Amino acid sequence: MSAPNDNDPRHLETLDRDLARYSNLELATSYVARPIVGPGLALLFVILAGLAAALFLGQANNTLIVVIAACLGAYMALNIGANDVANNMGPAVGANALTMGGAIVIAVVFESAGALIAGGDVVSTIAKGIIAPDSMANATVFIWAMMAALLAAALWVNMATWIGAPVSTTHSVVGGVMGAGIAAAGFAAVNWPTMSAIAASWIISPLLGGIIAAAFLWLIKTRIIYQEDKIAAARCWVPVLIGLMAGTFATYLALKGLKHLIAIDLTAALLIGAGIGVAIWVAMIPVIARQSVGLENRNKSLKTLFAVPLVISAALLSFAHGANDVANAVGPLAAIVQASQSGDFMSAVRIPLWVMVIGALGISFGLFLFGPKLIRMVGGQITKLNPMRAYCVALSAAITVIVASWLGLPVSSTHIAVGGVFGVGFFREWDAERRLKKARLTMPDRPSYSKEERQRRKLVRRSHFMTIIAAWxxxxxxxxxxSGMIFWGITLILG
Known part of the structure; x- marks a missing residue:
């Protein structure tokens, strides 16, 4: 029997089919493996955080407890990056001012910078006064309670990310601390006035964010978009809006992002913001005049004028978020470290640098691995965003925090940002309905939509709205x- 001829067309055809099968097998394998890559890398980071804690502490007391706590803190930081950061980057990505890759790079850099440069080095003993410190029987009970709170908060944020709901990581930690405190010391240990204020913020945060975002969108529409000469109107108003954004973010960063480096009160922060805002407004007048040369008199041309300010605002929001929310991941961990090493759980807790690094890296890593899902949801699935609408959301987030600080109200940055997106979407619905009614008055013969058609044409997806509100x-x-269940489980196993 003769050997097969390599030049035989039939042999070459068979070889091509075999190679195609191997190629398809390789492609299928990559698709099967893709879902486990992220969790695998996340698990590796959690293990490395525990090893780093062990190496840093050496033969110190209760090293095993601190290693476990470091793993839990790393897990929480990953979930903050996966869920919370979407609120800062989602609008810019949804408006196509940033690509997903660009958003992740900017967020990683500025979240880490905010956490390491301006992150809180002092936090209260037990999550901002939620539980009275003297209610804990001893340091061991306190450590178990903080571990339970940290794990419960991380699990809840993880589940919320999985179902596609942006939730407040601050509220998750508060709930975890409250549940563990009740399980450890009873309902009397809870500071109920503080909890009432936090519950009020569920309503105050999104309402303030939504109203302010809608108000700025109304300003942009009436002063620029609905004008006969849109470009001339933009030359007048866009520098004002950019100056307002610059001043607002300067005030916001002075109050929230840099408060751990420099002590600045609200009045001083407002003066700083006003000075920077006026300077930027004056500087942007010739810049916008040059950018608007040759632009067509239509809405699409206006988007280019808002793109750069929107990217800058996303970066600044990420810096402030990293400075403030890193404590949600590492605050309980730092408390466990202090209680384990010194037995002191009554005084304020100082966060060591290595603990801050775990928090900063975890937030960045969580965003890189799991953040795109929530970024897409916030940026494009609740309502359609463009640079003008996204600008309103970003500016609303900063202004609402300033107003809340002035009024002394506890607010959630997550609720504010998502509330701003809802506010923009519902304003668009109202404005579209208003213009439709006005058109019917001028053109009575214009056909009207049925109830079902009007429902279909809603500009805010009601399914996302209900899911997010329920999660909040x-x-x-x-x-x-x-958290209470986890605490009881720990006491049964170790008690």
Whole structure:
């Protein structure tokens, strides 16, 4: 029998089919493996955080407890990056001012910078006064309670990310601390006035964010978009809006992002913001005049004038978020470290640098691995965003925090940002309906839409709206119940 001829067309055809099968097998394998790559890398980071804690502490007391706590802190930081950071980057990505890759790079850099440069080095003993410190029987009970709170909060945020709901990581930690405190010392240990204020913020945060975002969108529409000469109107108003954004973010960063480096009160922060805002407004007048040369008199041309300010605002929001929310991941961890090493759980907790690094890297890593899902949801699936609408959301987030600081109200940055997106979407619905009614008055013969058609044409997706609101409402109680159950489990196993 003769050997097969390599030049035989039939042999070459068979070889091509075999190679195609191998190629398809390789492609299928990559698709099967892709879902486990992220969790695998996340698990590796958690293990490395525990090893780093062990190497840093050496033969110190209760090293094993601190290593476990470091793993839990790393897990929480990953979930903050996966869920919370979407609120800062989602609008810019949804408006196509940033690509997903660009958003992740900017967020990683500025979140890490905010956490390491301006992150809180002092936090209160137990999550901002939620639980009275003297209610804990001893340092061991306190450590178990903080571990339960940290794990419960991380699990809840993880589940919320999985279902596609942006939730407040601050409220998750608060709920976890409350649940563990109740399990450890009873309901009397809870500071109920503080909890009432936090519950009020569920309503105050999104309402303030939504109203302010809608107000700025109304300003942009009436002063620029609905004008006969849109470009001339933009030359007048866009420098004002950019100056307002610059001044607002300067005030915001002075109050929230840099408060751990320099002590600045609200009045001083407002003066700083006003000075910077006026300077930027004057500087942007010739810049916008040059950018607007040759632009067509239509809405699409206006988007280019808002793109750069929107990217800058996303970066600044990420810096301030990293400075403030890193404590959600590492605050309980730092408390466990202090209680384990010194037995002191009554005084304020100082966060060591290595603990801050775990928090900063975890937030950045979580964003890189799991953040795109929530970024897409916030940026494009609730309502359609363009640079003008996204600008309103970003500016609303900064202004609402300033107003809340002035009024002394506890607010959630997550609720503010998502509330701003809802505010923009619902304003668009109202404005579209208003213009439709006005058109019917001028053109009575114009056909009207049926009830079903009007419902279909809604500009805010109601399914996302209901899912997010439900997740907000149950965050604190769900984290509290989960934390209490974990605490009881720890006491049964180790007690």
């Amino acid at each position: 409402v149950v965050t604190v109680p769900a984290a509290a119940v989960l």
